[in-house]
Amino acid sequence: MNETKLIIADDHELFRKGLAELLSKHEDIKVIKSVEDGIEFMNILKSNIEAHIVLLDITMPNMDGFQVLKEMKNLSSTIKPIVISMHNDGNYIAKCAKSGAYGYLLKNADETELTKAIRMVSKGSKYFSAEISEKMINFMSVQSVSEDILSNKETEVLGLISEGLTTKEIASRLFVSARTIETHRANILKKLEVKNTAELIKKAAKINLI
Amino acid sequence: MNETKLIIADDHELFRKGLAELLSKHEDIKVIKSVEDGIEFMNILKSNIEAHIVLLDITMPNMDGFQVLKEMKNLSSTIKPIVISMHNDGNYIAKCAKSGAYGYLLKNADETELTKAIRMVSKGSKYFSAEISEKMINFMSVQSVSEDILSNKETEVLGLISEGLTTKEIASRLFVSARTIETHRANILKKLEVKNTAELIKKAAKINLI
DNA sequence: TAGAAACTCCGTATAAATACGGATGTAAAA
DNA sequence: TTTTACATCCGTATTTATACGGAGTTTCTA
Structure with a gap:
């Protein structure tokens, strides 16, 4: 069978737990690890764990999502990151896309969208909803990504x-x-x-x- | 039996769903409604629904948690609000306490703390963890609540x-x-x-x- | 290698902010 | 009712910020 193994990286315990609980209902998705900051995730990454996807929060202590994305790129990790953020700010989205995210979900996305994103990314596609794409495009048209300003x-x-x-x-x-x-x-x-x-x-x- | 009926008010769909899923394991707690902003919650409140507790997010569109707390006070609602926020900022905490919150939880609280808070508030006590209380006290000792500055x-x-x-x-x-x-x-x-x-x-x- | 940024420095000038130390009437609170 | 906070106004002086326009060196990149 085609089981997608995923890791959750988010500093909010309740969000992590809830998400895991939510995903446990889906047989094709298995949460294998749950970490609360970027450093912890990087350690797991370096231990050569077998995982397909990481649901990555941007705002985390110690090492934030942006840094994690950058590091993953450097290490040419095969784990595909899907960013889950509460910011629907064009700047954030653009930075994530640029840093190699395979998807970007808002924390107010619904369960359907979440599983859809996981399944699409698992199959190798990228997932950016219409709303998210639009925000990003609007942002990029008016100003360059803040990192480069x-x-x-x-x-x-x-x-x-x-x-x-x-x-x-x-x-x-x-x-x-x-x-x-x-x-x-x-x-x-x-x-x-x-x-x-x-x-x-x-x-x-x-x-x-x- | 003593079943605690609660409402979740949070603009993040995944958080809401996850939380509900998490709480469904506890037999003494029942999530009876789930809303995504303050306005929606106020409508429910006005419909005289029977509920004991509302888990209230501060940052919500349309009508934020602070306004909701204020309104609830005006209406002398019997539903007891527990604030769930991602800000462990003394100012936020103090404002909530002042506005009549029965509890304040961080989104990175764990499940045990969440259920403990719900049960304590359900019994009529207030729940502010040691960490939260400390933040609030530190804040108030150095400056008054920002609203009044x-x-x-x-x-x-x-x-x-x-x-x-x-x-x-x-x-x-x-x-x-x-x-x-x-x-x-x-x-x-x-x-x-x-x-x-x-x-x-x-x-x-x-x-x-x- | 040529060109583009980035980083550094300079002069002259005006505009704006900050630091003092006052003052008055009114409204709210103790 | 007396005190306190608020909102308004004034003078003088210094410090900072902003607006011009220019230039040399290094470093990275196309």
Whole structure:
């Protein structure tokens, strides 16, 4: 028979348990492991466990879903990740797709959709619902994936700005001139299409840059 | 027999279903309804359904958990709300306790804790785990519940600041002098214990003021 | 290898925010 | 009723941020 072995990675105990319970009714799907963070999952992955799919939450402590996806790609794992997230934010979806997710489900998806996604991915297809695809496309048409918007230095500067440091303070902490930080600030404002610090921090918080 | 009838209010279909499945194993607990937002729950409440407990999510569309709690208090409902949230933020917890929640569970609580909470609340007690209580106490000791921190005017100004408006722009929009807005800004910074706009917006976003 | 980013730095100027230290009338709460 | 918080306003001064426009070096990539 064709049994799909899957792992659940989610930091919410009740969600994990409930999901396992829910899936136990389906004979072709078997939950073989249940972990609560990315690190734990990576350990399992490295132990060469035989599994087909991992239902992966994005927001997890220690190591989040994005990092897990990246690592899985590096290790060219054969386990196919389906992301289960509560964010129907185009940015999240796009990042997951880019990082090698085989599917993206919202936590308010229904059981039918969940099993459909698992079965499709199990057969080698990808599963992104119409709603999800649309969000992603809309997002990509207006702005690039946030990961790529800012350079490393800019991201670092943004972090310090959000801590409440002034340009001068940031400059001395990063051992560069204040002019440099001013330029970084200007570039960040431009890239995120905002006109001052207040708007900047709000937007950065929204798209989870900080 | 003493069967506890409960309602689940959560916008995540999978969570709802999973939870129901999980609880179905317990004979003394019966899930009688499952709704996906606050409005839907209020309708059920008004239909005089017989239920003992509602497992209430905070972040829901249309009408969130806080509003539901407030409304339930107004209607002096006999259904006892247990909040299930993913935020272990002292501010959230304190607001719920203040609004009449009988319990507060994190979504990463385990099954044992869930059933324990349900049974205790069913018997008339309240259930706040040691961890949750601690968070709440820590929070309240350092700052009052966010709802009460800022005055109405200050909240309004904060909103406009976060939109990227300058002091002058805000002043003309609110038909007052720029000085007034400067004072408001200063007071807001002081109340939230931050030293500039960047930190302000970050904090405001964090405690969901904007 | 050529070109594009990224990172660094500079000058000049204006706009905006923050830090002081006041003041008044009104409304709500103790 | 007395106190307290709120909302409004003012002056002076300094610090920060933003807006221009430019340029050299390195590093990565097509």
